[in-house]
Amino acid sequence: MFRVTVRDHVMVAHSLRGEVFGPAQRLHGATYVVDATFAGERLDDDGIVVDIGRATTVLHEVLADLNYRNLDDEAALAATNTTTEMLARWIADRLADRVGAGDLGAAARDLAGLTVTLHESHVAWASYERPLSPT
Amino acid sequence: MFRVTVRDHVMVAHSLRGEVFGPAQRLHGATYVVDATFAGERLDDDGIVVDIGRATTVLHEVLADLNYRNLDDEAALAATNTTTEMLARWIADRLADRVGAGDLGAAARDLAGLTVTLHESHVAWASYERPLSPT
Amino acid sequence: MFRVTVRDHVMVAHSLRGEVFGPAQRLHGATYVVDATFAGERLDDDGIVVDIGRATTVLHEVLADLNYRNLDDEAALAATNTTTEMLARWIADRLADRVGAGDLGAAARDLAGLTVTLHESHVAWASYERPLSPT
């Protein structure tokens, strides 16, 4: 299996709902350093599993919808308790949509799956790994 | 699959038994930067795979039994050649016990597995990955 | 010159005032990974420039006043545009007060200065370096 990862980041405010979160129920914020990993069994004729330039661009575009925002006020996340796990899945699903729409190019057609990892500090991170359907 | 990782560290002395270890057969020591990764297919009603606060606390407690010690003198490790691999498994098994005892909370009941990684330097690390039984 | 650094982090919401900040004028947030560096010309009789345990504790206490908060609502920061530079100075000045109050112990009496560095992402950080007066 081949895997290619690109890194970007996003800076957001939010609050978490549920007693389990203690002080993180207050409005606070985070920098998430975001790694998007694209996995595939085969390389295309150029010898790549995904165009790293397009992957970088698409990840940046997906994060732009969150960046410098208060997630508590975003309609797209109104039904979401924006834990690190939930955000990882939300970003992974947006990236999967973009792969399906052909935005990552021909090489991405054979991708088997993708993983999104959000580093919330130097001592904690979370990820969501999901399969991709051939298109 | 969702995964949450928390990081801590432990500073120990030890020696290794076996000619393969060369100079590491002498009494020496290591800082292990320890990553504990908890994996689960589903999020609980709060949107988490594990309570990151509890995970941090339990990892710290497990490491406290080793920290600032000479592992050659620890009864709990008397039968163990304390290689990085063996320590990774020992810590993973202690964490699994704590999950089983309910110390990581309700969210941890559905965990599918955990991985413990010990970084012994900037150029070498080892991990042990094991499944968890539903409780 | 000897220098000792300890690392912790803080997760906050805030907004910045001024057109120069563009989208960061909106309410957003950040994880700051915070390094506090203590500098001194001489070691004490124990061979340390500062008690690393106390330094870790005092840094954690200073950050606790900011952690999981919206800085826009904090009275102590009402007059402060909470840029990374300003926060670095604010934290450094709080640490200097604690050194002056003797909270870092006898070894800290001869400290010559301290530096606080705030990493706001993997691609940007800021620091403030200031002298300390002998006490």
Next chain:
Amino acid sequence: MFRVTVRDHVMVAHSLRGEVFGPAQRLHGATYVVDATFAGERLDDDGIVVDIGRATTVLHEVLADLNYRNLDDEAALAATNTTTEMLARWIADRLADRVGAGDLGAAARDLAGLTVTLHESHVAWASYERPLSPT
């Protein structure tokens, strides 16, 4: 599953063939920080999955064939478009040959697989994971 990883690096010039690579079609270069991960279900009698000293030596030897070279001029890579993915596989296959030849020692006989990760910058990396046949 146990995994042991060792890290080294290699500095090369090369150019990539294909319009998808844009400016990287020009002769340029890269430092690849290379992680070789060895995975096995069982530990040997010494309590290791692989001799970390031998793993470090063999990885260094494999990289020595590439280091400080223009890959466009290397006969061994003449048929290879030297993308990060392709180089990861090339290195992994060389390491697999060395495992098969017994160069990683008795402990390596039961290895189940290996993964080679090439970090081309702080924001992009690629890996190739392959199984190993018991010898």
Next chain:
Amino acid sequence: MFRVTVRDHVMVAHSLRGEVFGPAQRLHGATYVVDATFAGERLDDDGIVVDIGRATTVLHEVLADLNYRNLDDEAALAATNTTTEMLARWIADRLADRVGAGDLGAAARDLAGLTVTLHESHVAWASYERPLSPT
């Protein structure tokens, strides 16, 4: 003293002239992860030492002149043995020119100096620190 650092990277081919460089006299390459640090005694009215957005853009523009190139063929570097130290100075001097030209904005007028650090691998890096004249 306040300091702000932004990070980017550049991927180049080159060779070094001089027996001291051994195999690095051959055409090879490097990824340089580049940190540009801007230092100033005072903050401007916005509370910044430099506009981090502009600093990021200007660093990227300076590196674009080198990126994906063979430095041996660049007229601007014809007289330069492109060691890591020399490249750090070359980049720092270009950045100083841009500060002087006002491209980093009003806040940058009071900068006291800047430092450019080039990381050539995980185990080696070099930097050049220079003063800036008030403009």
Next chain:
Amino acid sequence: MFRVTVRDHVMVAHSLRGEVFGPAQRLHGATYVVDATFAGERLDDDGIVVDIGRATTVLHEVLADLNYRNLDDEAALAATNTTTEMLARWIADRLADRVGAGDLGAAARDLAGLTVTLHESHVAWASYERPLSPT
């Protein structure tokens, strides 16, 4: 000012003398990731401040005298409370001796100073900076 840094590591056992050290008075251990920084105002005719290959070799040799040892039993350190600060100075002074003896080559003759940083974990490190006399 130019600065060149090379990184290596050392794994040792030791205990610390003094109540301030709490549990670190027990025999324990550490991995120190060691950065040696060489600073000079001028480059030599080859365009370097120090031969990075020689710097790497000499640092490795200095650390070899400590590696895989119990520092409590080392005659050379019998009078030393082996705190991170003290070890940083000890290593820096050994490196200064080697510069004085000409072991870092002609380029090192004009070095102005050196700094040794010991990272004892991901959250704590210490350094010692000292001048060098022209030879």
